Every structure is written in C-alpha cells, then in structure tokens.
Amino acid sequence: MAITTMPLTFSPPRHLHHRQPKPQRPCPAARLAPLTRRRAAATWLRCAPDGEASSSPATAEQQPQQQEEEEFILLANNRSDFNEVIMVIDSPSNRYLVLDPSRNVHSILPKKSAWTNSYWDEFVSLPAVVPRGPVALLGLGxxxxxxxxxxxxxxxxxxxxxxxxxxxxxxxxxxxxSNLEKTTELGGSLTVHIGDALSPSATIEGGFAGIVVDLFADGKVLPQLQEAKTWLEIAKKLMPDGRIMVNCGGADTAVSLAADTGVSSWVQNPTIKALCSAFPGQLNWKRLSEKESVNYVALTGPLPDLEEWSISVPSELSARVKQWVPCELA
Structure with missing residues (x-):
C-alpha cells in the first residue's frame, strides 16, 4: 500500500525522533515515522495506512541540522465533521493538538514551563492594556x-x-x-462554548474587555478574517476601550526573512491589511522571530505606552511588548 507523506508544523524547530505510538481511541491504525523539524518550521509525518511506519530517507534539503532529540507518541487519532484529522501527540516536553491534513499544531501544552515560546505567549499581554472584564477566545483549540x-x-x-x-x-x-473550567481562588475561570466563533451570538451582555482571535482551517487563516467588514462586526462585541489581539499567520507570499523585517512588511499579510482598513490609525502589529514561528500578530486601538506595558507584564514578556509598532499606510 502506498505511503502518504504530510507536513506537521512545529515551532520552535527541533530534531525529532519517534517510538511506536499507542492509540487510545477508536481510529484507523497508524504509526509515526521519524519526524524532522527544520528552520522553515516544517515537520514531516509519514503514516502508512496499513499501520506500517515509513522510514524512507529524506532528501538532502529535508535533512535538518542536529539539534535536540525527542520522542513522540500518538495518544489519539480521530476525525470529525469539522476536521478530517485530529491527533493528540505526546513528547517529554510538550503535548500537541494537530489538526487537518496540513498537520498543523493548533495547541501546545508545555510540561516543563508555562510558556510556549510561540505566538500564544503574546496573548498573555492583552489583559494589561484593556479594562478589567471578561476576555473572549475566538478559536479555543x-x-x-x-x-x-x-x-x-x-x-x-x-x-x-x-x-x-x-x-x-x-x-x-x-x-x-476541565481544570480551567473550575473557578480559581481569585475568581478566574474558562467558560467553554461549542459553536461558530464568528456568529453574532458569540458575545456577552456588556461586551468583552478584550478579544483574542486565533481562527484557522486547513493551515490558513479563515478567509472571512481577510475582510474588513468581519473585523467591524467583531469590534461591536467590545466594551468601551476594549481591544482585539489577533494571530494573523504568516506572509501571503514567499519572501526572505531578511526582507520581511521592515516597518511596512505587514503589507505581506492579508489579515493585517484587512484590520488596518477596518481600524485606520488604530492598529498595531509585530512579527515574531523565526525562532518563535514567524507569525504576525496585531492589536487594535492606539499604541499603548510601551514602558508601562512592559512593567505590567511578566518578565518573559517585558522586552517583547516593546516590539509593537503602529500599522501605518504609506
């Protein structure tokens, strides 16, 4: 039977190995073959449909530099009406939620630190620059x-x-x-809704202090998020002085990282272009480093006082919040 080869996107890059997985839910048999993470953030997952692992050699371009070694175990392999592929993959350092045929990592649960060293960390800085109040997570994963x-x-x-x-x-x-859904000693908790995050009903009375948007399908930002009218509808769900923070994905064209660091490089990202059109003069952006996944993130509203913002967030984010800049049309 033919072997299928599919990409699995991780960040930051590492050199990965495997051992035989142990599926724990009813699913077609599958075993993970050797995985490699490259500087380009592509990892290849080879699954034999009959359960036999492929060990075909990678091309010279696919051979990574020797970095860290890690073993992966497949804990669950499912599908649903919304996702053709749903995999839970475990390693000594992280647990991953992998979705869709592109094998993109949609969620990470670190085991050795609370921080992911990726775009999820940026969202933690949002409560420091919005009013006190509930925060929405559109695309919970x-x-x-x-x-x-x-x-x-x-x-x-x-x-x-x-x-x-x-x-x-x-x-x-x-x-x-389930632990997040329990109320903490200080009153915090996560309330989970199953449904369309872009539906008009995805709101609460009084509005949100902040909205985090992280909506992808098939490895790409939802096309609706590349339209200004979508962002204007989302903004209606904010309370006064509320803000939206967005994972905008990568550039829409193949560009070198060296050429992708200028003050106007956001124009390569269609989601940021739509946001800038919806909120002229009221949008800020930053591009994460290659090590952190090369994603763009955006923040609505006036540029916060970066010094005050830096002081108000954990030390892990203090320097990173100072990287935000206004999104200015030429």
Missing part, C-alpha cells in the same frame, strides 16, 4: 492561551468558542481543560 492567561492572571474570566465538539472532548481528556 485545546486551550493553550487559556492555560497561560489563567496562570498569569488568575482572576480573569475567559469565554472561549470552539466549533468542533470533538476537540473540546479531547482537550478535557488530554489537555486539562
């Missing part, structure tokens, strides 16, 4: 952002939307989401 935000801000009320009930079930089983 397995709750990576919720874990981080409740760790740093244990008083915060999070309200998350996830369209796929299978993901919520697996997240409660494997990613500790």
């Amino acid at each position: 397995a709750g990576t952002a919720a874990h981080l935000m409740l760790e740093v801000w244990p008083w915060i009320q999070l309200v998350g939307w996830e369209i796929d009930p299978m993901i919520i079930e697996l997240s409660r089983d494997y990613f500790g989401m």
Whole structure:
C-alpha cells in the first residue's frame, strides 16, 4: 500500500525522533515515522495506512541540522465533521493538538514551563492594556492561551468558542481543560462554548474587555478574517476601550526573512491589511522571530505606552511588548 507523506508544523524547530505510538481511541491504525523539524518550521509525518511506519530517507534539503532529540507518541487519532484529522501527540516536553491534513499544531501544552515560546505567549499581554472584564477566545483549540492567561492572571474570566465538539472532548481528556473550567481562588475561570466563533451570538451582555482571535482551517487563516467588514462586526462585541489581539499567520507570499523585517512588511499579510482598513490609525502589529514561528500578530486601538506595558507584564514578556509598532499606510 502506498505511503502518504504530510507536513506537521512545529515551532520552535527541533530534531525529532519517534517510538511506536499507542492509540487510545477508536481510529484507523497508524504509526509515526521519524519526524524532522527544520528552520522553515516544517515537520514531516509519514503514516502508512496499513499501520506500517515509513522510514524512507529524506532528501538532502529535508535533512535538518542536529539539534535536540525527542520522542513522540500518538495518544489519539480521530476525525470529525469539522476536521478530517485530529491527533493528540505526546513528547517529554510538550503535548500537541494537530489538526487537518496540513498537520498543523493548533495547541501546545508545555510540561516543563508555562510558556510556549510561540505566538500564544503574546496573548498573555492583552489583559494589561484593556479594562478589567471578561476576555473572549475566538478559536479555543485545546486551550493553550487559556492555560497561560489563567496562570498569569488568575482572576480573569475567559469565554472561549470552539466549533468542533470533538476537540473540546479531547482537550478535557488530554489537555486539562476541565481544570480551567473550575473557578480559581481569585475568581478566574474558562467558560467553554461549542459553536461558530464568528456568529453574532458569540458575545456577552456588556461586551468583552478584550478579544483574542486565533481562527484557522486547513493551515490558513479563515478567509472571512481577510475582510474588513468581519473585523467591524467583531469590534461591536467590545466594551468601551476594549481591544482585539489577533494571530494573523504568516506572509501571503514567499519572501526572505531578511526582507520581511521592515516597518511596512505587514503589507505581506492579508489579515493585517484587512484590520488596518477596518481600524485606520488604530492598529498595531509585530512579527515574531523565526525562532518563535514567524507569525504576525496585531492589536487594535492606539499604541499603548510601551514602558508601562512592559512593567505590567511578566518578565518573559517585558522586552517583547516593546516590539509593537503602529500599522501605518504609506
């Protein structure tokens, strides 16, 4: 039977090995073959449909530099009406939620530190620049952002939307989401809604102090997020002085990293272009480093006082919040 080869996107890059997985839910038999993470953030997952692992050699271009070694175990392998592929993959350092045929990592649960060293960490800085109040997570996944935000801000009320009930079930089983749904000593918790995060009903009375948007399908930002009218509708769900923080994905064209660091490089990202059109003069952006996944993130509203913002967030984010700049049309 033919072997299929599919990409699995991780960040930051490492050199990965495997051992035989142990599926724990009814699913087609599958075993993980050797995985490699490259500087380009592509990891290749080779699954033989008959359960035999492929060990075909990578090309010279696919051979990574020897860095760290890690073993992966497949804990769950499912599908649903919303996702053709839903995998829970475990390693000594992290647990991953992997979705869709592109094998993109949609959530990470670190085991050795609360921080992911990726775009999820950026969301933790949002409560410091919005009014006190509930924060929405549009695109909850397995709750990576919720874990981080409740760790740093244990008083915060999070309200998350996830369209796929299978993901919520697996997240409660494997990613500790049930613990997030319990009220902390300071009154914080996560409320989970299963449904369309872009629906008009995905709101609360009085509005949100902040909204985190992290909506992807098939490895790409939802096309609706590349339209200004979508962002204007989302903004209606904010309370006065509320803000939206967005994972905008990468550039829409193949550009070198060296050429992608200028003050106007955001124009390569269609989501930021739509946001800038919706909120002229009221949008800020930054591009994460290659080590951190090369994603763009955006923040609505006037540029915060960066010094005050830096002081008000955990030390891990102090220098990073100073990297935000206004989104200015030429």
